[in-house]
Amino acid sequence: MVVKRHIVHQSSRPAKKLDPGSDPSNIMGDSWTPTPGTAFKLLMSARLCAALWSVVSDCDETFNYWEPAHFLCYGRGFQTWEYSPAYAIRSYAYILLHVIPMKICALLLGDNTILVFYMTRCLLAVACAVSEMLFYRGVCRAFGSNIGRLTLILLLFSAGMFAASAAFLPSSFSMYLTMVAYGAWLTGDAHVAVMAIAASAILGWPFAAALGIPIAYDLLVQQKKVMFFLKWCTISVIVFLVPMVLIDMHFYGKLVIAPLNIVLYNVISGHGPELYGVEPLSFYLINGFLNFNFAYILALGSLPFLLFCSWFLKKSPKSNVWLSLAPMYIWIVIFFTRPHKEERFLFPIYPFFALAAAMVLDITQRVLHSLMPEQTKRGHYTDSTSWLAAVFSFVFATLSFSRIIAVYQGYHSPLDIYVELHRVASDSKIHTLPPGKSVNVCVGKEWYRYPSSFFLPGPNWHLQFIESEFKGLLPKPYESGADATRIIPSDMNDENREEPSRYIDISRCHYLIDRDTENWTQLEPQYSSSSNWTVVKQAPFLDVTRSHRLFRAFYIPFFSNYHCTYTAYNLLKTTRTKRSIKQLKKS
Incomplete structure (x- = not known):
C-alpha cells in the first residue's frame, strides 16, 4: 500500500x-x-x-x-x-x-x-x-x-x-x-x-x-x-x-x-x-x-x-x-x-x-x-x-475484436494482392517482360482500393486506369521535374467531372486487378473468365450484397462463414501477344 x-x-x-x-x-x-x-x-x-x-x-x-x-x-x-x-x-x-x-x-x-x-x-x-x-x-x-x-x-x-x-x-x-x-x-x-x-x-x-x-x-x-x-x-x-x-x-x-x-x-x-x-x-x-x-x-x-x-x-x-x-x-x-x-x-x-x-x-x-x-x-x-x-x-x-476480425477477413485481400506483385516481378516464369520495360498494372472498378504506389515493385511499374462504370474524376500522375508541384495539371476540375483522358486501352495492360461480381456490365465484365486473361493470384473478398448484415459486420465463429459470401479478388495477367493485339486492332 x-x-x-x-x-x-x-x-x-x-x-x-x-x-x-x-x-x-x-x-x-x-x-x-x-x-x-x-x-x-x-x-x-x-x-x-x-x-x-x-x-x-x-x-x-x-x-x-x-x-x-x-x-x-x-x-x-x-x-x-x-x-x-x-x-x-x-x-x-x-x-x-x-x-x-x-x-x-x-x-x-x-x-x-x-x-x-x-x-x-x-x-x-x-x-x-x-x-x-x-x-x-x-x-x-x-x-x-x-x-x-x-x-x-x-x-x-x-x-x-x-x-x-x-x-x-x-x-x-x-x-x-x-x-x-x-x-x-x-x-x-x-x-x-x-x-x-x-x-x-x-x-x-x-x-x-x-x-x-x-x-x-x-x-x-x-x-x-x-x-x-x-x-x-x-x-x-x-x-x-x-x-x-x-x-x-x-x-x-x-x-x-x-x-x-x-x-x-x-x-x-x-x-x-x-x-x-x-x-x-x-x-x-x-x-x-x-x-x-x-x-x-x-x-x-x-x-x-x-x-x-x-x-x-x-x-x-x-x-x-x-x-x-x-x-x-x-x-x-x-x-x-x-x-x-x-x-x-x-x-x-x-x-x-x-x-x-x-x-x-x-x-x-x-x-x-x-x-x-x-x-x-x-x-x-x-x-x-x-x-x-x-x-x-x-x-x-x-x-x-469481432468487428476487427470481420473487417480484416472481408476487406484485407487488396493489400495481399498488391503485395503479390513483388513476388510476380521476381518470378521469371510469370513475369516474362525484359528487365526495365514499362509494366502497366490496370484497375477499373477497383481503382479506389489501390493502397498506394508503395506497393508497386519498381519505377518501371505503373498503375493505369481503364474505363468502368465510375464516372467521377480520377487522379493523374504528377508531372516530372523539379517544379512538378507548381505545374497546373491539364484535365483537372473541382466538380468531380469525369476526364476520359485518364483511361488507357485495355490492350496496353500487362496485369489487371479486378474483383469478380455477379452483376457484370459491358464496361465491367468478368475479366477472370475471359480468354484474354489468366489468373495469377486470387484472394477472398466479402460480397456485401449477398451477405447477412449482422454476420458481415461482426465475425461470429461458424455463423459468419455460413451467412457470408465471398468473391474472388484477382490478379490477372494478359494472355495477349503482340500479334494477337495487332489482329484485335485490325478487326
Whole structure:
C-alpha cells in the first residue's frame, strides 16, 4: 500500500491544478490504476497490431496523402485536383511531416517500399499511443482512477481506434493532437493545450479548431486569462502557420494558405463535398456502433444521463466534466447535420466516446452503490460495483475484436494482392517482360482500393486506369521535374467531372486487378473468365450484397462463414501477344 501511494503522489500535480469531477479519494487513489508508462506499453502493442493488420479503407488516404508522399520520396505518384496550384486546398507541410521519417526508413531499409509503408504506419501508431497515454494521464488526474481505467480499456480495445490510429489522414492527426490538448488541459498545462489545438487545425484539419472551443471558454470566460490565450495563439501562428505557408509557397510557387482554401471550398463554394456523395443520419449512427458498439450508445446519451444521476446523487459535477464532454457534442452538431458523411470525419472525437462512456459507467456504479443496503456499502464504491465495469468491458472488447476480425477477413485481400506483385516481378516464369520495360498494372472498378504506389515493385511499374462504370474524376500522375508541384495539371476540375483522358486501352495492360461480381456490365465484365486473361493470384473478398448484415459486420465463429459470401479478388495477367493485339486492332 505504501508503494502504491508513493507512485501515485509522484505522478500527481499540485492539488490546485486539479478540478476533479468526483470525490478526491478517487483520484488515482483507492484502487489500482495502470501508470502512464504501463498504459503506453499496452496501447503501443495494440496500435502496432493496427499498423500491420488494418486495411486502407479510404481512397482519400491513398491519393491525397500516400501518393504525394511517394512522389516527394521517389519522384512518382498520383496527383489529385486538391494539389493542383489552381485550387491548392491541401498543404505539403502535413505531407512533409511524414516524408522525413519515410526518407530515413528508406535509407535504412533500401528499396523495399512496402517496408517503408509499414514502418511509417508503425511510427503513426507510436504517435497515437503517446497521445492516448497523455490523454489517459489527464483523465486520471482530473476525474479519478475509475474513469481513467475505463477510458483506457475503451480506447485500448475499440475497433474505431484500431482503424484510426495508424491511418495517414489529417483526421487521425487531429485526433492525436486533440488528445494531447485535453490531456494537457486536464493537468493544468493550458499553453500546451492551446498549441496542440492550433497545430491540429493549422497543420492537420482546420475544422478541428472547433474542438478547442471548450478550452478557449475555460481560459477566456472562467479563468479570464485573455492575454495568456492571445499570447499562445500568437506563438502558435508563428510556430505552425508561418512555416506552413513558406513550405506551400515553395511547392505551389505562389502564396497559399491551405487551411483557408479548404474551408472556403467546403463552406461557401457552390459545389462542395456533396459532389462526392451524401448519406442519411443513420450512416453515423450505424458506423459509430460498429466502431464503439455499446460505448457509443452510452456516449451519445451521456449528457442527459449525467444530469439525471447528478440530481439523484445530489452532487453537482464540476465544470470540467461538461467542458470535457462538449467537444463531442460540438462535433456531432457540426458533422451529423452535413449531407456528406464519411467514417474518418468522426476520428477526432473517438477519444471522447471512450471518455463519455467511462463517465456514464462510473456514475452508474455510484448510483448502484448508493442504492445498496448500508451493510454492503463498506469500502470504496468501486469495490461493490466492479462487476458492472468488468461485464461491460468484456462485452465491449468481445464485440470490438469481432468487428476487427470481420473487417480484416472481408476487406484485407487488396493489400495481399498488391503485395503479390513483388513476388510476380521476381518470378521469371510469370513475369516474362525484359528487365526495365514499362509494366502497366490496370484497375477499373477497383481503382479506389489501390493502397498506394508503395506497393508497386519498381519505377518501371505503373498503375493505369481503364474505363468502368465510375464516372467521377480520377487522379493523374504528377508531372516530372523539379517544379512538378507548381505545374497546373491539364484535365483537372473541382466538380468531380469525369476526364476520359485518364483511361488507357485495355490492350496496353500487362496485369489487371479486378474483383469478380455477379452483376457484370459491358464496361465491367468478368475479366477472370475471359480468354484474354489468366489468373495469377486470387484472394477472398466479402460480397456485401449477398451477405447477412449482422454476420458481415461482426465475425461470429461458424455463423459468419455460413451467412457470408465471398468473391474472388484477382490478379490477372494478359494472355495477349503482340500479334494477337495487332489482329484485335485490325478487326
